[in-house]
Amino acid sequence: MKTIQKHSGKQNVNRRDFLAKSAVLGAGLASASAVFAYGQEPQQLQEGLKPAPAVPRRKLGSLEVSAIGLGCMSMTSGSYNPPRSKEEMIPVIRGAVDLGVTFFDTAEVYGPFTDEELVGEALAPVRDQVVIASKFGFDLGGGRRGGRNSRPEHIRQAVEGMLGRLQTDRIDLLYLHRLDPNVPVEEVAGTVGELIKEGKARHFGLSEVAPATIRRAHAEYPVTALQSEYSIIQRALENQVLDTCEELDIGFVPWGPVCRGFLGDKFNEFSRFSDDARFSSVPYFTPEAILAHMEVLKIVRKWGRLKEATPAQISLAWLLAQKPFIVPIPGTTKLHRVRENMGALSVSFTGAELKAFRSEIEQVELVGVRSPESALVDQ
Numbered sequence: 001m002k003t004i005q006k007h008s009g010k011q012n013v014n015r016r017d018f019l020a021k022s023a024v025l026g027a028g029l030a031s032a033s034a035v036f037a038y039g040q041e042p043q044q045l046q047e048g049l050k051p052a053p054a055v056p057r058r059k060l061g062s063l064e065v066s067a068i069g070l071g072c073m074s075m076t077s078g079s080y081n082p083p084r085s086k087e088e089m090i091p092v093i094r095g096a097v098d099l100g101v102t103f104f105d106t107a108e109v110y111g112p113f114t115d116e117e118l119v120g121e122a123l124a125p126v127r128d129q130v131v132i133a134s135k136f137g138f139d140l141g142g143g144r145r146g147g148r149n150s151r152p153e154h155i156r157q158a159v160e161g162m163l164g165r166l167q168t169d170r171i172d173l174l175y176l177h178r179l180d181p182n183v184p185v186e187e188v189a190g191t192v193g194e195l196i197k198e199g200k201a202r203h204f205g206l207s208e209v210a211p212a213t214i215r216r217a218h219a220e221y222p223v224t225a226l227q228s229e230y231s232i233i234q235r236a237l238e239n240q241v242l243d244t245c246e247e248l249d250i251g252f253v254p255w256g257p258v259c260r261g262f263l264g265d266k267f268n269e270f271s272r273f274s275d276d277a278r279f280s281s282v283p284y285f286t287p288e289a290i291l292a293h294m295e296v297l298k299i300v301r302k303w304g305r306l307k308e309a310t311p312a313q314i315s316l317a318w319l320l321a322q323k324p325f326i327v328p329i330p331g332t333t334k335l336h337r338v339r340e341n342m343g344a345l346s347v348s349f350t351g352a353e354l355k356a357f358r359s360e361i362e363q364v365e366l367v368g369v370r371s372p373e374s375a376l377v378d379q
């Protein structure tokens with residue numbers, strides 16, 4: 001492992017510790033200095049992008065990605081904040097590349113379309129060095145989110161649009177976003193399989209489906225990854241879903257890994273959301289739920305003090321520690337948070353610590369979260 005000289009000059013720390021520490025201490029380091037501090041030559045890549053440092057990788061099936069990816073949804077979708085401009089967000093995505101992120105998540109429904117346009121433009125200069133994941137599954141006629149639609153002709157049409165917006169000739173990981181009750185999952189798997197044979201996609205993914213559906217799809221065409229909500233607070237899919245992925249060698253990509261900001265200590269017991277904010281429709285953001293989950297946050301903060309890590313880092317490290325095929329994709333609009341989140345890769349837990357952590361969080365009565373039984377039903 002490469003080492004760098006700490007700024008005190010007294011001690012050597014490894015690169016990953018440095019990443020974590022720079023986030024924890026809010027050391028005010030610009031992203032370039034955080035990267036170059038590892039002794040890399042500040043060579044310019046195409047269009048001024050710097051070479052990515054080597055961060056740990058993980059496998060989603062046969063697809064290798066950085067062990068933490070970047071969720072790009074909130075950059076343009078208006079989900080958790082007003083849509084941000086390309087001018088603001090392209091530097092965040094390219095800064096993530098500089099920090100070693102190789103896995104980027106978007107969907108045609110985010111915006112709709114604007115998120116793919118952003119991701120495509122931001123990553124075009126490094127297209128061959130990164131993995132782009134996107135999702136189809138909704139009618140988006142007139143630029144509005146309509147019902148679910150996974151008919152084969154619709155998937156093909158959607159993929160043509162996605163390729164154009166992403167400025168690419170192939171989508172590395174093509175997910176079915178939500179199951180269409182009118183189209184058997186085998187038919188979706190078969191269509192994606194054909195697109196893969198044609199070179200328009202490389203891997204097939206599913207989102208928010210039950211173990212039985214994963215098995216049916218996988219029997220038709222191998223599934224590389226499942227993307228569903230999973231965090232220290234939202235743990236329903238520990239009921240059989242992770243086990244199914246493990247058995248079938250399917251990677252797992254948790255969305256909402258910092259519980260939409262809550263586990264990043266972004267809110268407090270007095271946080272309230274207006275009716276037009278997405279949070280107001282999330283059952284675990286009611287005043288009662290927030291109050292109950294402050295107890296979880298206290299546990300996360302306590303582990304943070306023990307490990308010299310931020311709550312978001314603890315939350316991501318906890319997910320990473322659950323299974324080696326888990327790759328969280330925290331979403332953010334801020335480069336300093338990408339750096340903080342990547343710092344989670346230097347936080348580890350022993351088996352005994354994980355056991356203690358779990359017994360602590362299991363004592364908190366959660367409010368507004370999914371039931372374990374919900375994991376057995378397609379969402």
Ligand SMILES: NC(=O)c1ccc[n+]([C@@H]2O[C@H](COP(=O)([O-])OP(=O)(O)OC[C@H]3O[C@@H](n4cnc5c(N)ncnc54)[C@H](OP(=O)(O)O)[C@@H]3O)[C@@H](O)[C@H]2O)c1
Nearest residue numbers: 071072073255256257258259260261264312330331332333
């Ligand atoms: N498959 C699906 O159905 C599905 C559904 C939802 C999302 N997704 C994907 O999953 C990705 C991640 O999920 P998500 O965005 O819903 O939830 P998330 O990653 O748990 O939370 C995102 C929110 O957390 C905040 N945040 C991130 N890092 C933080 C940190 N270190 N400290 C404090 N706050 C932090 C961000 O705010 P700031 O911008 O202020 O940093 C953002 O508003 C999305 O971007 C999207 O690509 C997929």
